[in-house]
Amino acid sequence: MSKNRKSNFKGKITNNVRKQKENASSYGYLQLPKGINIFKEEPNSRMRFDIIPYVVSNNTHPDRDEQLQIAMPGELWYKRPFKIHRNIGGSNDSVVCLQSIGKKCPICEYRAKLLRDGAEKEETDTLKNSLRNLYIVIPIGHKEYDEKPHVWDISQYLFQNLLNEEIEEDEQYEVFPDLEEGLTLKVRFEEKSIGKNKFANANKISFEDRSEAYDESIIEEVPDLDKMLKILSYAELEKKFLEIDDEDIVEDATPRKRKKAIEAKEEEEEAPKRRRKVAKEKEEEEEEEILDDNVDDERTAEKVTRPNRKSESKNKCPYGYKYGEDTDEKEECETCDVWVDCDEEKENNE
Numbered sequence: 001m002s003k004n005r006k007s008n009f010k011g012k013i014t015n016n017v018r019k020q021k022e023n024a025s026s027y028g029y030l031q032l033p034k035g036i037n038i039f040k041e042e043p044n045s046r047m048r049f050d051i052i053p054y055v056v057s058n059n060t061h062p063d064r065d066e067q068l069q070i071a072m073p074g075e076l077w078y079k080r081p082f083k084i085h086r087n088i089g090g091s092n093d094s095v096v097c098l099q100s101i102g103k104k105c106p107i108c109e110y111r112a113k114l115l116r117d118g119a120e121k122e123e124t125d126t127l128k129n130s131l132r133n134l135y136i137v138i139p140i141g142h143k144e145y146d147e148k149p150h151v152w153d154i155s156q157y158l159f160q161n162l163l164n165e166e167i168e169e170d171e172q173y174e175v176f177p178d179l180e181e182g183l184t185l186k187v188r189f190e191e192k193s194i195g196k197n198k199f200a201n202a203n204k205i206s207f208e209d210r211s212e213a214y215d216e217s218i219i220e221e222v223p224d225l226d227k228m229l230k231i232l233s234y235a236e237l238e239k240k241f242l243e244i245d246d247e248d249i250v251e252d253a254t255p256r257k258r259k260k261a262i263e264a265k266e267e268e269e270e271a272p273k274r275r276r277k278v279a280k281e282k283e284e285e286e287e288e289e290i291l292d293d294n295v296d297d298e299r300t301a302e303k304v305t306r307p308n309r310k311s312e313s314k315n316k317c318p319y320g321y322k323y324g325e326d327t328d329e330k331e332e333c334e335t336c337d338v339w340v341d342c343d344e345e346k347e348n349n350e
Contacts, residue, residue, distance in 0.1 A: 029084060029096050029230045030134075030153065033223045039137050039150035041158075043191035043200040048140040050184050050210060052149060053078045053177045055219060058226035060102035078177035079160070080225035083129040089240040096229050097129040098237065105129075106238040112347065121340045131156040131328065134225045140184055149222050157331050159187075159202045166205050173207045179214040183207040317342065324349055 032038070041047065053076035056064075062081040063071035071077040083097035085107050098105035111127040135152040139145035154160075167174050176183040186208055189200035232240065317323040319332045324345030326333075333339055 029094055030151070030228050031230050032151065032228065036223050037150050039139060039145060039152040041152075041154060041187075041189050041200040041202070043189055043198060045200070046186060046188050047142065048184055048186045048208075049137040049142075049152075050140065050182060050214075051078050051177045052136045052138060052214065052218060052222055053179070054080075054136055054222050054225050056226060057224050058101065061226065062100065076177075076219070078135065080134040080228075081131060081156070082134065082229055083131055085127065085129050085241075087126060090243055093240070095237060095240065096231050098231070098234060099129065100229065101231060104234065106234060107241050110241070115340065115344060128328065133160050134228065136222045136225065149218075151223065151225070151228065156329065158200065161329070161331075162202050162205055166207075176207060179216060179218070182210055182214070184210050 030038075039049070056071050056073050056075055056077050059073055061071040061073075061077070063077065063079070065071065069075070082100035084094050085097055085105075086092075086094050088095050088107070097108065099108060107127055108129065111124045114124050114127075132153060132155050135154075136149050137152045138147055138149055140147060173183060175181045176185060184207070186206045187202050188204040190203045192199055192201045238244075317326070318336065318338065319330065321330050321332075323338075323342055327339070327343045327346040333342075336342070
């Protein structure tokens with residue numbers, strides 16, 4: 001080895017050790033504190049657990065309500081809502097949507113642009129964010145889980161929606177997360193499937209008196225759910241989404257390279273969109289010719305009136321929920337015919 005050759009290991013080993021520790025404690029988009037494990041619901045089972053509150057530390061907590069003093073920094077709250085995007089980048093990762101911390105998200109912006117440009121719902125479904133919640137739970141009487149704090153990550157559809165219904169039906173159960181007056185939840189999970197994917201869905205929740213109250217000291221043992229989400233910066237998320245290799249593209253002072261990258265991604269979907277547009281224009285021209293040929297026949301004209309995707313009932317949810325407000329919060333949203341209009345209405349109201 002040359003005497004003039006200098007070692008280039010200084011600082012690298014330390015950083016590598018730090019990265020190994022971070023990777024060892026990572027669980028997808030979650031960064032788990034030391035000693036904290038994941039709790040996982042099981043299909044076709046009945047599971048009992050206590051939900052323990054944590055001290056909110058984020059000023060932009062999604063549930064924050066200053067008037068009602070809900071989820072305020074420094075106060076106790078029982079869940080941490082957040083949104084994710086699935087199948088992002090070459091490794092098809094799930095990533096935290098930046099709307100979870102009250103910031104603009106490049107993936108949401110890209111999807112909104114597609115909708116404004118006339119993309120069909122099916123084209124943008126894969127870019128939708130989905131709502132989830134983090135909880136701190138203590139499993140009760142489970143053979144595989146110790147009775148100590150675990151982190152539970154589950155879709156809004158699969159648990160929280162049912163919990164909301166139970167509380168609305170009987171408000172006395174709303175004390176369930178309280179340390180002194182809290183209740184144990186007994187949840188029945190059924191098995192559901194979408195394609196080949198099977199998952200557990202809560203279909204019944206009952207509340208039981210706890211065997212004993214929790215001491216306030218347990219709050220010092222539970223993790224801060226606000227700090228567990230692995231949040232990428234706008235530039236990092238954009239780079240991952242667009243699969244850009246050159247970091248300078250997203251960090252460039254001018255938008256030129258960024259614009260080129262976005263245009264390249266849009267071009268992938270432009271061709272089929274153009275074909276649909278041409279087909280649609282041709283169909284409308286043919287319908288106009290039919291109308292002209294039958295202008296004197298009112299009944300015929302009514303039969304061939306060109307179709308309008310936005311019906312007179314566009315301001316009404318076909319399932320009885322709040323149009324423009326409950327978008328993506330109900331299971332029926334997945335297959336709703338008026339989802340696009342409802343989603344656009346929600347974005348305009350925000």
